[in-house]
Amino acid sequence: MKKIKCYNYKIDKNDFVNAGKVSSEIKKNLKKIGFTNRIIRRIAVISYEGEMNIIIHSEGGEIDFEIYEDKIILKINDKGPGIDDVNLAMTEGYSTAPSEIRELGFGAGMGLPNINNCSDNFNITSSKNGTKIESTICLE
Amino acid sequence: MNIKNMIEKLELDEVTNLSNDIEFENVYIGDLLSVVMSNAKENSIWITIQTHLNIVAVADLIDIAGIIIVEDMEVDKDTIEKANELEIPILTTDKSAYEIACGIYKLEN
Ligand SMILES: Nc1ncnc2c1ncn2[C@@H]1O[C@H](COP(=O)(O)OP(=O)(O)OP(=O)(O)O)[C@@H](O)[C@H]1O
Ligand SMILES: [Mg+2]
Numbered sequence: 001m002k003k004i005k006c007y008n009y010k011i012d013k014n015d016f017v018n019a020g021k022v023s024s025e026i027k028k029n030l031k032k033i034g035f036t037n038r039i040i041r042r043i044a045v046i047s048y049e050g051e052m053n054i055i056i057h058s059e060g061g062e063i064d065f066e067i068y069e070d071k072i073i074l075k076i077n078d079k080g081p082g083i084d085d086v087n088l089a090m091t092e093g094y095s096t097a098p099s100e101i102r103e104l105g106f107g108a109g110m111g112l113p114n115i116n117n118c119s120d121n122f123n124i125t126s127s128k129n130g131t132k133i134e135s136t137i138c139l140e
Numbered sequence: 141m142n143i144k145n146m147i148e149k150l151e152l153d154e155v156t157n158l159s160n161d162i163e164f165e166n167v168y169i170g171d172l173l174s175v176v177m178s179n180a181k182e183n184s185i186w187i188t189i190q191t192h193l194n195i196v197a198v199a200d201l202i203d204i205a206g207i208i209i210v211e212d213m214e215v216d217k218d219t220i221e222k223a224n225e226l227e228i229p230i231l232t233t234d235k236s237a238y239e240i241a242c243g244i245y246k247l248e249n
Contacts, residue, residue, distance in 0.1 A: 012166050016192075019197060024201065044202065045178060049177070078151040104173075106174070110172070110175055114174055
């Protein structure tokens, strides 16, 4: 299927000041193109949770956001340190967020499950070199 | 229900500088951002004790109509600036989430 548009956004670790900016950009672009609120909301959740996980848990990374005729793909990749036990990390309520991060409202352990729930197709792989998430939303 | 009307009736303090002439349809209470993200409906009033800048990002992404920060929490300056920029009203009160939720319920019924 033809790729209609793609965007790349870099995300720095610990950048709480700009947190949410990438997701907000993605949302703006989707609105401009005219996607339904339902689709926009799902993608906003996926990108925000992905963005925050890069900021909080990784050494930095990026989100590739690709629009096709029949689907949208988000690739959320970082530079490490990776997730030891991906199955455990995917469990609702599991979080290693430290207390100062929890005080800001993060650390419910719902980010990865939210990404999974909002995706039609979800794939995660992780090694010490980085975590890779690919999330697909079907448009039909 | 209208936010402006609610501010008057519940004696909320405005920390943003916006018209507040916005209709909301729902109310959601929560302090864990991921839980709010997945459950709060659009055009909701969001009641929370969180004050950090991130609440504005979350509210913007899921189309929250306005935020009420309860329990007399001090709101960060960055948070207020960002909320003004994105036109998301932030209101404060010394009351609890429960008292505010009951107050809104009474206004509606
Ligand atoms: N990109 C990542 N790199 C390294 N570890 C990660 C990454 N993303 C998630 N994790 C690990 O998986 C756990 C669960 O992630 P998840 O997003 O579900 O919850 P959380 O980020 O801890 O809290 P929440 O997202 O609800 O604020 C994290 O606490 C962290 O240990
Ligand atoms: Mg997370």
